[in-house]
């Protein structure tokens with residue numbers, strides 16, 4: 001039984017981030033795996049799981065989610081062998097500290113050595129990251145600047161968009177992946193969904209063709225035909 | 238009104254009317270915004286001048302603004318001015334008012350513009366429908382919006398009455414700043430943006446009796462009116478029997494009725510007038526598409542789409558999704574919509590982002606077809622409901638004709 005925990009969709013789920021759990025469950029089910037999706041709501045405690053999925057959220061809910069995850073012992077569960085996939089605010093929470101309202105620094109969970117401060121402006125637009133030779137496509141909407149510790153590798157190099165700092169996006173560790181591409185980034189990148197699924201389940205996966213492959217091909221074609229950083233908007237902050 | 242305006246405002250009004258006349262003749266849309274912009278540039282206080290000595294109702298919220306405004310105008314009686322084309326920022330407001338002398342005004346108002354329009358228009362009634370995520374790549378975080386509403390409703394200059402949805406915690410958070418609120422208890426299925434308390438961020442507890450927080454923030458009781466099967470209101474009950482479909486439109490009509498009672502209308506008579514409304518800017522009514530009859534529905538965010546999917550009629554469902562600036566450039570919100578209710582129905586994916594939609598439906602376990610050639614769909618006999626987001630809806634309006 002593969003247990004996927006979608007963590008606090010009511011706090012961290014601003015951009016359809018809950019979709020990542022649905023995508024992994026559907027792709028696991030299509031390969032004949034027994035899979036259970038646990039929606040972890042506020043007040044329900046943190047259940048045991050093979051993979052925890054963290055989404056994005058506004059400042060207040062982000063701090064609350066961080067407190068609840070500390071209480072629930074996400075760090076201990078990760079150290080005991082669980083996997084974590086995080087986007088946007090979830091990426092920031094897993095680090096050692098992050099800044100939200102009023103630039104005050106808030107302690108993170110310390111799962112990885114990453115610190116986030118408030119960047120000069122908000123980044124809103126397409127994000128394309130080259131992950132070990134493969135393109136990951138998505139959409140970012142955040143105001144954070146994230147610096148990784150010396151031992152932590154980024155997920156990949158930014159081709160379009162900003163990611164952590166305009167050069168690299170997210171981070172990847174033995175059992176943790178994070179990106180600033182919010183929302184259902186695994187829906188747009190079926191190869192990444194399968195890679196995570198293979199690592200979490202310890203299995204080799206047979207290909208599973210679907211319309212998601214057409215979507216991925218279309219998004220890659222659209223983004224590669226575009227000048228980097230054209231058509232981007234800088235918002236408030 | 239126009240005759241009593243200062244010369245500067247009179248010149249500005251003249252410009253509004255002239256610019257809009259020419260922009261309509263040049264075929265540049267409905268001609269309601271260009272002139273308004275010119276007028277406001279000449280006289281920034283033009284909205285204030287044009288609303289003085291008229292009775293104004295403002296309608297704001299994430300979903301249902303256009304329909305509720307139309308219901309209010311219909312229910313209020315003859316000769317009510319309003320931004321009927323849905324241009325819901327000040328340029329659209331002054332354009333609508335420059336061409337009408339009606340003493341009664343209903344202005345549909347963009348959520349982010351409510352504080353500024355409220356300060357200028359000095360409304361007698363403000364109707365607050367709901368507040369949820371919409372076009373988030375424009376960085377309108379809903380909690381910040383609720384705080385801005387709260388601030389403007391607390392201003393001492395505002396002397397009007399607030400008619401507010403007591404089931405939406407963010408609306409209540411904003412409206413409680415006013416001392417004159419009429420709470421309307423209406424079904425509000427979307428909870429996605431109000432899980433944590435706007436005062437203290439703790440988890441809100443949703444129970445059958447209403448919602449509450451440990452800090453004391455809770456659903457206000459008793460409400461002025463309650464909508465269940467019927468609208469219960471000052472010890473009377475009214476059947477709504479609207480011509481426009483869906484529970485979400487009954488909610489809109491309930492809030493409109495309470496607003497009209499504040500304006501001295503009889504609720505039964507107001508509802509009788511609202512029932513005549515069967516199509517609003519191409520929505521809800523039947524339209525012709527080749528050999529087919531289609532019904533067009535607008536859904537541009539998760540709460541709106543969720544409400545709409547709950548009240549779909551029989552037949553095929555075609556969903557058209559674009560991601561232009563007016564739609565929000567990021568269609569991630571599709572994953573916040575419980576599309577699983579469409580399992581077993583015939584569904585087609587249309588619009589620029591039809592592959593995003595088809596992928597989302599596939600993961601929700603809904604079988605669907607991707608239609609690359611829209612014109613090929615003109616042949617066919619089955620009735621169709623077209624659910625489209627903002628710019629896709631406009632395309633469908635142009636592609637179809639009223640029956």
Ligand SMILES: [Zn+2]
Nearest residue numbers: 434437450452
């Ligand atoms: Zn509270």
